[in-house]
Amino acid sequence: MLTKTGVPTKEMVLSKFPNRDTLKKPKAILECYEAIPCNPCATSCPFDAIVIEDGMTGIPSLIADRCTGCGQCVIACPGLSITVAQLIDKKALFKIPYEFSPYPKTGEIWHGLNRNGEVICDAQIKQVLVTKNSKTALVTVLIDEAYLYDFATIKRYER
């Protein structure tokens, strides 16, 4: 249970993913399960693709047709609870927020971790974007499609 462990159940996670056909294009996965008075995801979206009930106090939901997978919300979310996912040729391409120094470098292979912090796969770093206005890096990583619903973040290989 999320409130006891900090880890959402599989059903909770699946409820945030659009169907696999939709994921042929990049879409934001809003892993926000708890109503916190907060709205930067919605206000940062250039396409009005994120709707929050009562303007601020509800849980955000995605209008998938409008979402272009740009990743603005990934950088904006104070809870670091948004990623962008896309399925390409048996692989899953994720855009994730990353706030540890040093940032990864394009081309590196890192560990992919699940929501429990366990190493589950390799993650190939495809792009690292640091915008002027935020110290949260937007890291694009490629993982095996099998880990689409389990992948949560990345960790550097320990030397």
Place this chain on the structure above:
Amino acid sequence: MIYKDVIIIGGGPAGLCAAKILADQDVSVLLIDRDHHLGGQLVKQTHKFFGSEKQYAKNRGFEIADILIKQIADKPNIEIMLGAFVVGIYKDHVINVFKDNRYLKFKAKAFIIATGASEKSLAFENNDLPGIYGAGAIQTLMNVYGIMPEDEVLMVGSGNIGLIVSYQLLQAGVKVKGIVEAASNIGGYKVHASKLKRLGIPFYMQYTVKRAMGTTALEAVEIIKLTDDFQEIEGQTKIINTKALCIAVGLSPLSQLLGMMEVNMKYVKELGGLVPVLNTLNQTSNPNIFACGDVSGIEEASSAMMEGYIAGLGALKHLEVPHPRHDELLANYHQELASLRHSSYGEKTLLGLKKLEGGPYAN
């Protein structure tokens, strides 16, 4: 004796927002803080803030401090006094301030008390061993002075402060040995907890600290399992080796100055302790005294800012020079506060406020 129209005590988010309302109005203002910089706890906060744009959400705390400070800096009607301790406030509306080894006296028509909160501690054997810190001390060392407190830390408390400081420790390269929580549920925002879980940080739920171990400094901590009603279960202990223990078990309002003015106050558990009874202008039972931010009930910085604006409007009204947009702004800030409190976290505050209004000292 130096005379001012309004004296604001405390330059954190609440005091800064009160000052912002008073800026450019026809009143003389003194803003006092005991620290050597404004911003209060905001300056230690390296995480992005929740809320809406009105509270500068998605900016990091220290960035919000910069924004708020810039808004009041260089205002001709606002004098800022730093490194100054208000040691007494008296019924003839005089405060005694200790600064640079001298006592200074100020008199004002209105006071805005925005003194914030202090950290609660935890009683256990050996809790004075070097290596045992409050969360505020860890944040000050790391985020204000750039000093790593230790290379490993065990956290006590899974409220937002415990979760956020754990994450900040990880960002600083400190190993977080785990988070010890007495309750069965995580206290803070679950998104903060998830950030730590996905990095593999263990949570010891329904545990408390039994004792600290070490000869000259902390070496290990013994934690003990608790029942649902917080009774220790004998024999169910774990020993965790760690050089530092960080205690983040909540805050209590720093309301001593209000006590000196004998304003109506009440102990309300949900608001963190002894808090003043306030009207909709954040005015206490003494019409010259206003209170805002954590001193009037422990909440988030976003709420403290809104309360600061309200107290500023209240002080202007009390001085009979109401803000030109008084009614409109007051309604906006109350609406924003209601919105911020409209969540499972706000329920506790709302319950506390209800108890406060319905209490024996309510007026």
